[in-house]
Amino acid sequence: xxxxxAVLVEAFTARPCSxxxxxxVLLERPLADGTLQAVxxxxxxxxxAFLWHRGGRWGLRWFTPTCEVPLCGHGTLGALLALGHWGLxxxxxxxEFWSLSGALTATLEGSGPGGMPAGxxxxxxxxxxxxxxxxxxxxxxxxxxxxTAEQYWTSPLGYTVALLPASAPLASTPLPAAAxxxxxxxxxxxxxxxxxxxxxxxxxxxxxxxxxxxxxxGLGIDEDPVTxxxxxxxxxxxxxxxxxxxxxxxxxxPRGGGMVCETAVSGMIRLTGTGHLLWDGHLHxxxxxxxxxxxxxxxx
Numbered sequence: 001x002x003x004x005x006a007v008l009v010e011a012f013t014a015r016p017c018s019x020x021x022x023x024x025v026l027l028e029r030p031l032a033d034g035t036l037q038a039v040x041x042x043x044x045x046x047x048x049a050f051l052w053h054r055g056g057r058w059g060l061r062w063f064t065p066t067c068e069v070p071l072c073g074h075g076t077l078g079a080l081l082a083l084g085h086w087g088l089x090x091x092x093x094x095x096e097f098w099s100l101s102g103a104l105t106a107t108l109e110g111s112g113p114g115g116m117p118a119g120x121x122x123x124x125x126x127x128x129x130x131x132x133x134x135x136x137x138x139x140x141x142x143x144x145x146x147x148t149a150e151q152y153w154t155s156p157l158g159y160t161v162a163l164l165p166a167s168a169p170l171a172s173t174p175l176p177a178a179a180x181x182x183x184x185x186x187x188x189x190x191x192x193x194x195x196x197x198x199x200x201x202x203x204x205x206x207x208x209x210x211x212x213x214x215x216x217x218g219l220g221i222d223e224d225p226v227t228x229x230x231x232x233x234x235x236x237x238x239x240x241x242x243x244x245x246x247x248x249x250x251x252x253x254p255r256g257g258g259m260v261c262e263t264a265v266s267g268m269i270r271l272t273g274t275g276h277l278l279w280d281g282h283l284h285x286x287x288x289x290x291x292x293x294x295x296x297x298x299x300x
Contacts, residue, residue: 032292073228
């Protein structure tokens with residue numbers, strides 16, 4: 001049997017048992033895609049991140065319980081904080097992850113509130129594409145939230161984004177994944193300005209200006225607790241709308257969590273947040289588990 005270091009990092013939170021859990025596994029050799037998928041299915045987190053060090057570079061891949069995904073914000077922050085926990089990263093010194101979305105830069109930032117480890121990651125912002133109102137989605141919003149969206153977008157990530165009025169009960173309303181229309185099941189972002197009379201959320205001392213929820217049943221994720229890729233997608237719109245260079249966004253899922261968002265260079269967004277290490281241990285896998293060439297795509 002092979003023993004592989006593994007942790008569960010609750011990302012984008014300063015409280016235990018909240019945020020978004022990402023299992024992180026440190027590989028000593030590149031395992032086959034089928035093995036990685038089986039491990040992710042067994043760990044049953046919204047994403048499991050796999051790290052492999054090759055030629056001075058860190059390769060990073062993310063798997064939901066049902067498929068591999070090209071980008072995962074909380075899995076990237078989780079991988080960064082895991083490397084810090086294992087003594088493989090130094091605060092203030094950028095690391096570069098090679099992924100299916102290209103090279104991603106991440107930096108350990110020391111400690112946040114309560115001594116929780118903090119880090120920042122640079123993610124690509126794919127850009128919002130204005131879209132006409134989808135009839136089935138409008139019906140879903142009217143039925144569940146009693147409202148209609150003020151604006152709709154699509155994105156190259158395959159996500160649909162809907163802007164809701166601040167009065168919509170987004171945080172308090174159950175959103176069953178089965179209600180998501182078939183054309184929006186690869187990723188549905190529902191966002192709104194932070195309601196004036198609701199809870200006041202802060203991330204690293206920065207007041208939150210908007211909140212969102214993210215459902216992706218087509219990826220095997222009924223509702224993602226805190227979604228870095230969704231915030232990276234919509235934060236530039238909020239920054240421009242509010243005339244700010246930096247703001248915090250909140251994800252009002254049942255677990256809850258948030259991040260500070262800043263515009264970086266070349267269409268990238270810097271997301272900064274804290275994380276909680278829930279457990280630390282090892283996975284025991286068959287030492288004869290097949291290797292695979294899926295990792296070669298990261299360096300192609």
